[in-house]
Amino acid sequence: MSITLKLLLTIFLLWTVFVGSVLAADTYPSKNITLVVQWAGGGSTDLAARESTVPLQKYLGRAVVIKNVAGGSGALGTVEVMRAKPDGYTVLFSSPGPIIVLPHVAEVPYDPFKDIVNVAGLGAAPIVILAKKDAPYNNLKEMDAYFRQPGKELRYGSAGAGTVNHLWMVMLSRAMKLRMTHVPFPHSGEGVTNVLGGHVDVTSTEPITAIAPVKEGRAKLLAVFGSDHIPYAPNVQTVKEQGYTTAAQDLWHAFYVPKGTSQAIIDKLTEAIKKASEDPEFKTIAAKTDRSVKFMSAKDFTALTKAQSAVIADIAKAEGLGKK
Amino acid sequence: MDPVQGILFGLGRAMEPQTLLFCFLGVLWGTLIGVLPGIGPTGGLTILLPLTSGMDLTQAMVMMAGIYYGTMYGGSTTSILAAVPGETASVITVLDGHQMAMKGRAGAALALAAIGSFVAGTMAVFGLAFLAPALASLALDFGPPEYFTLALLGLSTAALLSNVSLAKGLSMAVIGLMVGTVGMSVITGYQRYTFGRIELISGVEIIAVLMGLFGVAEVIETVAMTFRPELRREPLFDLRRIFPNREETGRSIGPMLRGGVIGFFVGALPGSGGALSSYVSYALEKKISKHPEQFGTGAPEGVAGPEAANNAGATGALVPLLTLGVPYSVVTAIMLSAMVVHGVFPSPLLMQRSPEFFWTVVSSMYIGNVMLLVLNLPLVGVWAALLRVPQRWLVGLILVFCVTGVYAANFSRFDLLVVTIAGGIGVLMKRAQLPAAPLALGMILGPILENALMQSLILSHGSPLIFVKRPIAAVFVGLLGVALLVPLLQRLFGRRVVPTTEEEM
Amino acid sequence: MRIVTEEDDGYSRDMKREKWKTVSIDRISSLVLLLVAFVYTLAGWRLPIWVKDLPGPALTPRILAVALTVLAIIIWFQAQPFPKSGQGRALWGRSVIILGFLFAYYLMLPLLGYTLCNFGLMLGVRRTFEPGSWRWDAIGSAIIATAAYFIFVRMFGLSFTEFFLWE
Numbered sequence: 001m002s003i004t005l006k007l008l009l010t011i012f013l014l015w016t017v018f019v020g021s022v023l024a025a026d027t028y029p030s031k032n033i034t035l036v037v038q039w040a041g042g043g044s045t046d047l048a049a050r051e052s053t054v055p056l057q058k059y060l061g062r063a064v065v066i067k068n069v070a071g072g073s074g075a076l077g078t079v080e081v082m083r084a085k086p087d088g089y090t091v092l093f094s095s096p097g098p099i100i101v102l103p104h105v106a107e108v109p110y111d112p113f114k115d116i117v118n119v120a121g122l123g124a125a126p127i128v129i130l131a132k133k134d135a136p137y138n139n140l141k142e143m144d145a146y147f148r149q150p151g152k153e154l155r156y157g158s159a160g161a162g163t164v165n166h167l168w169m170v171m172l173s174r175a176m177k178l179r180m181t182h183v184p185f186p187h188s189g190e191g192v193t194n195v196l197g198g199h200v201d202v203t204s205t206e207p208i209t210a211i212a213p214v215k216e217g218r219a220k221l222l223a224v225f226g227s228d229h230i231p232y233a234p235n236v237q238t239v240k241e242q243g244y245t246t247a248a249q250d251l252w253h254a255f256y257v258p259k260g261t262s263q264a265i266i267d268k269l270t271e272a273i274k275k276a277s278e279d280p281e282f283k284t285i286a287a288k289t290d291r292s293v294k295f296m297s298a299k300d301f302t303a304l305t306k307a308q309s310a311v312i313a314d315i316a317k318a319e320g321l322g323k324k
Numbered sequence: 325m326d327p328v329q330g331i332l333f334g335l336g337r338a339m340e341p342q343t344l345l346f347c348f349l350g351v352l353w354g355t356l357i358g359v360l361p362g363i364g365p366t367g368g369l370t371i372l373l374p375l376t377s378g379m380d381l382t383q384a385m386v387m388m389a390g391i392y393y394g395t396m397y398g399g400s401t402t403s404i405l406a407a408v409p410g411e412t413a414s415v416i417t418v419l420d421g422h423q424m425a426m427k428g429r430a431g432a433a434l435a436l437a438a439i440g441s442f443v444a445g446t447m448a449v450f451g452l453a454f455l456a457p458a459l460a461s462l463a464l465d466f467g468p469p470e471y472f473t474l475a476l477l478g479l480s481t482a483a484l485l486s487n488v489s490l491a492k493g494l495s496m497a498v499i500g501l502m503v504g505t506v507g508m509s510v511i512t513g514y515q516r517y518t519f520g521r522i523e524l525i526s527g528v529e530i531i532a533v534l535m536g537l538f539g540v541a542e543v544i545e546t547v548a549m550t551f552r553p554e555l556r557r558e559p560l561f562d563l564r565r566i567f568p569n570r571e572e573t574g575r576s577i578g579p580m581l582r583g584g585v586i587g588f589f590v591g592a593l594p595g596s597g598g599a600l601s602s603y604v605s606y607a608l609e610k611k612i613s614k615h616p617e618q619f620g621t622g623a624p625e626g627v628a629g630p631e632a633a634n635n636a637g638a639t640g641a642l643v644p645l646l647t648l649g650v651p652y653s654v655v656t657a658i659m660l661s662a663m664v665v666h667g668v669f670p671s672p673l674l675m676q677r678s679p680e681f682f683w684t685v686v687s688s689m690y691i692g693n694v695m696l697l698v699l700n701l702p703l704v705g706v707w708a709a710l711l712r713v714p715q716r717w718l719v720g721l722i723l724v725f726c727v728t729g730v731y732a733a734n735f736s737r738f739d740l741l742v743v744t745i746a747g748g749i750g751v752l753m754k755r756a757q758l759p760a761a762p763l764a765l766g767m768i769l770g771p772i773l774e775n776a777l778m779q780s781l782i783l784s785h786g787s788p789l790i791f792v793k794r795p796i797a798a799v800f801v802g803l804l805g806v807a808l809l810v811p812l813l814q815r816l817f818g819r820r821v822v823p824t825t826e827e828e829m
Numbered sequence: 830m831r832i833v834t835e836e837d838d839g840y841s842r843d844m845k846r847e848k849w850k851t852v853s854i855d856r857i858s859s860l861v862l863l864l865v866a867f868v869y870t871l872a873g874w875r876l877p878i879w880v881k882d883l884p885g886p887a888l889t890p891r892i893l894a895v896a897l898t899v900l901a902i903i904i905w906f907q908a909q910p911f912p913k914s915g916q917g918r919a920l921w922g923r924s925v926i927i928l929g930f931l932f933a934y935y936l937m938l939p940l941l942g943y944t945l946c947n948f949g950l951m952l953g954v955r956r957t958f959e960p961g962s963w964r965w966d967a968i969g970s971a972i973i974a975t976a977a978y979f980i981f982v983r984m985f986g987l988s989f990t991e992f993f994l995w996e
Contacts (some may be wrong), residue, residue, distance in 0.1 A: 003453050040366060047661050059450020071736060072525040073508060079522065093803035107520050155783065162513035185512045186775060189650040193594055196648070198466030199639070199672055199783070288664070308594050319513075360981075378883040489907055495862055495900035502869055517872055540931065547958045548923035633906050716961075720954035723927075724947050726932060728981050740935040743978060748928050755919060756858045774889045781884045 018052040028088050028265050036092050038077030041072040044125070044206050045095040048253050051285050052093070052122065055276035056181045060268075061173075067135055074098030076110045082115045084258050088265035090254040092116060099254070100309040104316040113306065116256040119274045121296035121304070124250035125170055126226030130210050130219050130235070131194055131202045140223050142153060143202070144176055145222045154180045157200035159188035163253060164314070165204045168225050170315055171246040172239060195219065206220050209233075226250040228292055251317065270298065327454065334683030338691050343383055347688050350387035351696050354394020361402050361410040361539070362531050362729025365395045365638075365655045378516050381428030382681055384662050386688040392655055393445060393689070394637045396598060397696045400437040401707055404430055404627070406722045408539035410729070411528060411633040413598035415764045416606045418538055419485070419618060420626030431708040436576050436624055437631040438700040444632035445582030445693040448639035451588045452646070455685045459592045460647035466593065469780035469790050473800035474593075474771040477599055479765065482608035485621050486759035493762045496753075500766020501773065503528055510771075512780040513659050522626040523738035530767050532730045533741040536746020537753070539726045543719045545750050566705055568624065576628035579609050583632030590633070591640025594650065599768050600635030602630035639689065646682075647668050782814070841994045855908035862901035926957050943982065947974035 030163035035056075037049045046068065055063040069077040074210040078098045084090035111117065129140075137143040147154040156173075158166035161184045171179040183200050185191045190204035192210060196218055207230050214233060221236040227250055230236060239246060255273060257266060276282055277295035286293045296304070337343065345764050369391055380388075389738045399410035404421035417437065424433040451459075451469040466474075482497040483490045506517040507527030518524040568576070586608065587601035619626050642659075644650055649670030651657035663670060674682050713721070730743045753760055784790035792798045869890065876887035930953040934946050941949070951970035960966060 069735065070526075071734060072522040075522045075525060076736070106508060106515055106525060107522075109522060143339075160510040160513075162508075181782065183779050184775075185779070186510045186771065190594065192646060192650050193464060193644070194467060197464035197467055208661065211664060212660075212670045215669045216649070226481065381908060468870050470992065489904070491903040492858075492905060493899045495897060497905065498893055498897045498900065499862075499865065502865075502890070502897070505890055505893070509886050511884075512880065512886040514876060516876060516890070517888055519943065540927075544924045546929050547927060547954070548920040621897040649944075659882075716955065716959040718846070719958060719971075720951040720970070723931070723950055723954060724973065724977055727931070727950070728977065732981075737938060740938065744928055744935060748924075751924050756854055758858060775887065781888075786884070 001085065005275045009238060011219055016284055020314060024120075027129075027216040029060055031089065032063045032065055032069050033060065034086070034090050035064050036067050036069055036072035036081050036090060038069060038092075038098055044208060045093070045253065048123070048286075048291060049093040050125065051282070052253075052276060054285075055279040055282040058276045058279070066281055070110075073102055073106070073286065075102060075106070075110070075221065078108075078110055078112070078256075081122065081258055082110050086258040086260035086262075087156060088257060088261055090258065091119070095255055096251050096308075099307045100305055101162060101164060101313050101316075103166065104309075104313045113302070114308075115259055117259055117261060117266065118298045118302050118305075119255040119257055119269045121254040121301035122277060123253055123291050123293040124226050124228060125252060125291050126205050126207060126224050126228065126230065126250060127165055128203050128210050128224050128233075129169070129172075129194060129205050129222040130195055130214070131217050131222050133220055135220070138220070139154055140172075140176070140239065140244065145179055147178060147201075147246050154178060154202070155183055155200040157183045157185055157191040157194045159191055159203075159205060160184050160186060160202070160228075161319075165191075167233055167312055167315055168246075168317060169204045171242060171311070172225075174315075175244040192219070220266045223273060225280070231287060248270040252301075254296075255307075255323050259310065266298075280288065298303070330679055330683040331453075331687060333680070334685075334687030336568040337382070337680065337684040338688035339436040340388070343552030343684070343688060344691070345388040346383045346693055346720075347390050347692050348695055350390025350690050351394040351397075351699065353376030354391035355696065355699060357391070357703065358395035358398020358410055358699040360398075360729055360732065361408050361725065362733040363537060365392045366653070367755065368827075369655055369658050372742075381662060381668060382684050382808055385659060385685050386692070388655075388659050388662070389685065389689055389827055390692045390695075392642075393441075393635055393638045393692065394696060396638045397438060397441050397700055398447050398682055400441075400627075401434065402725070404433045404437065405540065405544040405707060405711060406718075406725070408722060408726055408729075409534045409764075411535065411599070412764070412768055413637070414536060415538070415599070415761060416485075416602040416630040417627055419606070419761055420623050422542075422622070423620065423622035424624070424627065425711065429568075429572070429622065430711055431704050432568040432572050432624070433627050434704040434707055435567050435701060436572065436628045438697060438704065440576065440583060440628040440632035441635035442578040442693050442697040443580045444587055444636040445696075446690060447581075447584035448588040448591075448636035449686060449693065450688045452642060452689075454644045456592075456647050459589075459643050462772030463592060463594055463644060464648075465796060467794075469794050469802065470774045470785060471772060471795040472776035472780055473797045474575070475769050475776060475803065477800055477807070479802050480604065480804060481603055482506075482762035482765050483591055484607040485603070485761040485765065486611050486636045488757055494760055496758055497762040497766040500763040501770040503763075504767050504770020505531065505774065509774075511775060520718070521735055521738070527771075528742060529730075529734055529736070529739050530764075531733040532742035533729050533746045533767060534764055535752035536724045536743040537763065538746075539722060540743060540747030541750025541754055541760070542724050543726075545754055546715065546719055546746065548751075550626075572624040576624050577606070578630030580632040583629040584636045586754075588640040592643040594644045594648075598634035598637035598641070601633040601640075601669065601764055603768075605633035618796075619780055646674055647817060677683055690793070746750075845886045856905055859905040859908070862897055862904065866894045866897040866901065869897075923957055927954065930954065930957075944974050944978045947977050 019054050035049055035053060037046050039045050049066055053066060056064045069080045074095065076095050078094065079094035081090055087137055101107055104114060129147060131137070137146045146152060156169055160166065161182070165188060166182065166184070169180070185194065188203070188205035188209045191205055192213060194200045196213060202222065209220065210219065214221060221230065221233045221244055224230055224236055224238045226238060229238070250265070255269065257269070274295050277293045296310060315318055338347070354365070395411070396413060398416040400417045400421065402408040402410050403414040403417040404425050407418050407422040409415040409418050415441060421433045421437070424430065451485050451599045474539055486493055487748060504527070506524055508518070508525050515525065520737060584603040586605050587598070589602055590601040591598060606626060606629060610616050613623070613625060615623070640651070641656065645656040645659060649660065651660045660670065666686065668678050669682055671677065726743065727740065730739050732734045733739065780790050791801055873887055873890045876890070877885040878887045878891060879885050930950055934950050937949070938946050948970050951973050952967060955961070955966040955970060
């Protein structure tokens with residue numbers, strides 16, 4: 001082949017590659033998008049994911065289909081996205097656990113900061129601290145004072161050792177310098193019933209699990225982890241407002257794509273998610289389940305998660321939540 | 325409004341065409357899902373979830389509840405026909421149900437399951453309507469020590485599940501408990517026996533194990549024994565012969581009623597659901613039966629009782645949801661989210677606060693049970709006719725079914741490996757006459773048992789005395805002691821209590 | 830009139846072999862259970878029984894292993910002398926073959942897809958158990974595999990995606 005021909009061929013090939021990727025980004029999305037949820041249907045993450053598909057579909061112009069890949073405490077879903085094609089059609093909707101907690105307590109085949117790329121963070125999913133209605137303390141300070149008395153033991157029922165609920169409470173007890181007997185339960189629901197039954201004193205859980213007993217008058221909230229107040233209990237102060245600074249900030253949900261996805265596609269997704277977070281309908285629906293949908297850019301979000309992850313690594317080691 | 329007004333109101337609302345339609349769709353879908361082993365109510369609900377978001381709350385609840393107990397009706401079908409348990413709640417039905425099918429009484433077994441489910445389901449609906457608040461308060465008194473002792477009692481029924489020696493039955497239960505320890509422990513956060521595989525972090529999938537131990541092993545037994553008992557052909561159109569005869573029906577009425585009561589109360593305990601109810605019912609029926617040795621060879625009580633119990637248990641499991649607003653399973657969690665999003669809050673006062681919702685849902689649950697009976701009874705003939713498929717094709721079909729079901733449970737390829745291994749183990753167990761039902765019980769109870777034990781020990785700072793210091797737990801310990809000591813004493817004085825295999829001379 | 834020898838203690842020679850066989854089956858079970866308890870404990874050896882004055886992850890496993898050992902010993906001593914007759918002989922070869930097909934299914938599913946794997950499984954079982962003619966066995970298996978595809982994938986919406994051929 002003559003040199004000219006080779007040159008033309010090379011230019012042509014480069015052109016197709018370049019145009020190809022741009023075109024791909026340009027026409028993205030051209031088919032349905034799969035949103036992978038790491039848990040089985042019905043949980044709070046699944047619910048949040050389903051709620052978010054509505055505005056996303058509006059702003060992306062394509063159907064967003066939920067795929068539940070449960071197992072391994074969220075690891076399997078994460079792995080599914082990690083191994084997917086980086087074409088922007090498989091997106092992970094992640095809860096905090098698999099990203100900032102799981103790698104410290106289990107052998108997982110992914111690095112949450114290297115194998116998947118964060119697109120954006122969404123929202124704040126607060127955690128509330130719940131006690132029985134007739135407990136002799138109404139907020140953290142009173143609780144602190146009460147359990148410092150000799151012979152009194154703070155029994156805390158969690159949603160499982162190593163869950164975010166548990167770790168957040170651990171952070172608090174360290175900030176309060178208060179000893180706590182941790183009684184783990186398999187899900188947050190059991191923690192709540194055990195509080196109602198008097199078998200443990202407090203529990204930390206998602207607002208939606210607590211809403212019924214609180215509205216009903218059988219239980220009360222002592223505090224909220226996060227920056228916003230809970231709509232159905234607006235007088236309950238946040239942990240920070242009550243004077244305890246912890247690294248325990250809001251929990252969140254976040255969107256991730258596989259490593260290698262082109263920046264153009266990521267930008268499109270980011271834009272859609274941002275618009276979704278500002279969508280008034282979406283905000284109203286989320287508020288009903290006591291979430292806010294604050295948008296966090298990938299940069300801010302990654303910084304936040306890295307910080308949280310570091311704190312948790314610390315705690316995990318201290319609490320003896322070992323790997324294997 | 326008082327109950328009578330409530331029921332009338334509810335019935336009126338429940339009979340509205342649209343509500344009826346959703347109820348029917350729910351139970352139909354539930355039955356179909358229930359027949360397919362492996363999916364169960366969770367999967368069934370998730371598939372239909374998108375539909376429910378736009379619907380009126382009451383109608384959505386009606387449909388979801390329909391799917392939920394519909395699956396309990398369908399689950400017994402594969403257990404009886406092919407010895408493949410569709411869900412954990414259907415394992416017990418395999419024991420006598422499949423034996424009845426082998427004797428040519430598959431239609432009778434299926435019909436008894438359907439009728440029993442209806443009777444118990446109806447009883448449970450009334451229980452739900454009137455007893456729910458009181459039950460909820462009682463259930464709150466159950467803390468970890470109570471759960472532990474109760475689960476231990478449940479485990480002791482393992483002895484009654486088969487006709488082999490107590491030691492064999494219990495050893496299988498222990499193995500089941502051991503399999504249950506695989507995975508990341510909720511209590512300690514440690515991973516146990518996972519060997520680095522992420523699929524094992526949440527433990528071994530019980531459906532895969534059940535399908536292997538029961539379904540695959542049964543198929544292999546059929547294929548690989550030189551002598552097979554001939555599957556008796558079902559009469560095709562002779563309704564009188566397909567449906568239960570007088571004796572079978574007579575023997576089943578008591579178990580159905582008892583199953584309904586037991587099932588409802590056991591199911592109302594937070595965390596248990598239908599499976600445990602069926603085990604308890606089976607053990608009870610065997611204990612009080614005049615012919616306990618028939619259990620395991622096709623006793624109708626062994627089908628009617630447990631099937632009634634698991635249906636009542638499913639309804640009972642709605643008690644903690646509706647009265648405390650605390651969901652214990654994915655199914656109830658979905659229902660809870662739906663309710664909350666629409667502004668209806670579960671509480672013991674739900675009856676007073678949102679009477680329209682409550683009574684409509686309750687009434688349509690009753691109607692749903694009727695629909696299920698009407699749906700399933702004619703199908704009995706159809707299902708039974710399936711057994712006429714020549715065995716050489718049937719076995720392959722069952723395997724395909726099993727594999728599909730296992731994969732449908734979790735979409736995990738690893739589970740297919742589990743099924744294969746469980747199948748191999750199941751075959752060995754059959755050859756050694758080691759019963760599989762206690763193993764299933766061990767797997768079901770394992771997590772409950774261990775979690776409760778650990779939680780109790782944490783609360784008591786390591787002292788096992790907590791189990792006798794608390795009144796309810798102490799009662800259970802007492803019962804346990806009686807249950808264990810009585811057979812021991814009887815044996816010491818010469819009387820055999822546990823039937824052994826008939827000696828042939 | 831039967832000729833009585835010293836060996837003859839009321840049982841015929843066949844039944845004596847059967848007696849030995851079942852006693853040994855039960856004894857084999859007992860040994861296997863002991864092995865299971867042993868391996869189970871070994872695999873969990875590094876887990877702590879007690880963690881900082883709280884019960885640890887090895888507590889229940891140890892208890893279970895002890896219970897299993899005790900039960901296994903009881904089974905050893907309780908070994909029954911007579912088998913249940915009427916079962917016929919066991920064809921171990923066939924059992925292994927069927928399990929082999931299932932294992933192959935597990936391996937092949939991502940490569941061949943649901944429909945083809947079902948076809949393979951059905952055909953394999955047909956050829957092992959009362960095989961008919963190759964043609965009809967294959968045709969029947971194909972029909973069933975296709976039907977399974979339509980029912981479970983199309984109707985029920987189960988997705989076996991990530992696979993190569995026909996979901």
